[in-house]
Amino acid sequence: MFRKEIKVLDCTIRDGGIMNSWHFTDEYVKAVYEACVEAGIDYMEIGYKSSEKSFSRKEVGKWKFCDDKDLKNIVGENKTSLKLSAMADIGRVEPEDIKPSSNSILDMIRVAAYIHQMDKAIWLAEHCIDKGYEVTINLMAVSTAMERDLEEALEDVAKSRVPIFYLVDSFGSMYCEQIERLVQKYQKYLPGKTIGVHMHNNMQLAFSNTVTGIINNCNMLDATFLGIGRGAGNCPLELLLSFLKNPKFKVRPILKVIQEYMLDMQKEIEWGYHIPYLLTGAMNQHPRAALKWMDGENKKDYVAFFNQLNDKVEL
């Protein structure tokens, strides 16, 4: 599956950080960074740009803010071919939290928004373009968007200067036929723009759905080391690189970080395929109920969680 236009974005620290409030050690973040460089990854998303009005530094680690001094502490001046990205959540960031790109080591801002926030997302994304950044919009939770709302959002994005638009399976609830249908809709409404895919693994479909994206000409692909990410996690980077035949990618540096850091990390942070995440995914629900269940004392009582979710629905 060699297509030179394909770009891979690692979001290990950004999405994985949701599971430990971004309290990774600098040593680990640096190891991920160096492995991404060595593996030929195109972008590394190292965290969020967020407002300190929205989050307290007492509760969340520095990668929720991505200050340049913290970034430079890891990447120096980043004289590599790896570009650095941060995500900006609509409603949790102020425009002034994002400095002009000439004063920042960041190359890209990805704006994440729900369907009802699309006007704000386009405004912020164009604001970031004007500040000199590469930009994407990542529309979250599309599996619950109504058809007409989605088409209106796509019409607005089509008219914007935003060059990259992401299909995001926030709930890990979609399978190949749904992915294909949405990708084709995005392409129909957004001629000339690049489509990206960001998949979650609730139903063990994150890699498979990413492959469906590739087959349908999506060229920005999100993945994380060993699939770390919220709840069931993301498309595993080592799996994606083993599949892509692009000669610029190497899987060995990724394996090294997995064995040196992430096997131990798995004992502390319980991401991956677990029954509660499967159940919210299969029912097209936000994983928050599953995340809360997995944090509780009865986390292994799957039948009780199933009964709670299925108060009125039979699966």
Add this chain to the structure above:
Amino acid sequence: MFRKEIKVLDCTIRDGGIMNSWHFTDEYVKAVYEACVEAGIDYMEIGYKSSEKSFSRKEVGKWKFCDDKDLKNIVGENKTSLKLSAMADIGRVEPEDIKPSSNSILDMIRVAAYIHQMDKAIWLAEHCIDKGYEVTINLMAVSTAMERDLEEALEDVAKSRVPIFYLVDSFGSMYCEQIERLVQKYQKYLPGKTIGVHMHNNMQLAFSNTVTGIINNCNMLDATFLGIGRGAGNCPLELLLSFLKNPKFKVRPILKVIQEYMLDMQKEIEWGYHIPYLLTGAMNQHPRAALKWMDGENKKDYVAFFNQLNDKVEL
């Protein structure tokens, strides 16, 4: 995805047993059986029919032989809608190991064979039909079969009385486009016969490839509780049932067995997604090198395993 022709076959004990030499407790086997009945599963494959010349009872548990007295100890007279199956490996079973079905609680014999054993497989399968059983042939390791050999095998199966033929991804090395191509070839060569799918999870594609089979009209679907099976394991049954909309299936009984037995079992038996299994899958190799590695002291040294596998190949 409601199609009433779809039959689900649970092979938890048979394929999962490869990981512990079929040393399950009777209590566990009975729990799996009762859950299958309650969940509306169509077939339960409880083990192998094997020759005692091929295997020693000192080394392998009773489900490698599936004697009727052992079966009846679990299922009684099996007055349920769940049919019972055993697998027969060509070269490891003698025709006389299989009694007439009128003297057995088993309903189905599935004959497993490599491409060069296809003549023997057809002979044994028809022998089992003559003894009164339902029968399938499961062609293993098709990802390494040469095109001409495969077509010749399919032509022979077409002429036989065998009604069900399985697409088996023994190495967990195939993705959707390969599955689709093979299913369509099987269907073209085997008009009127049912195609089944048995997938492995080395690249986290067992469920996804099963879905590809469903979309392409495969109607016999193999799965196991929590995906237990050789190496990376199989398509998880709880995932498959959550996806199928056939009203006869229930997922709750499966979850109950998972939480009561299989979470502890996971501490003893390391099936599932692990890097060595990914690597043999991605390289279309038998998992035996990965199984051996996972049994060794350095099982977490993925880079060393990668280097060993890649003596001459760069991934």
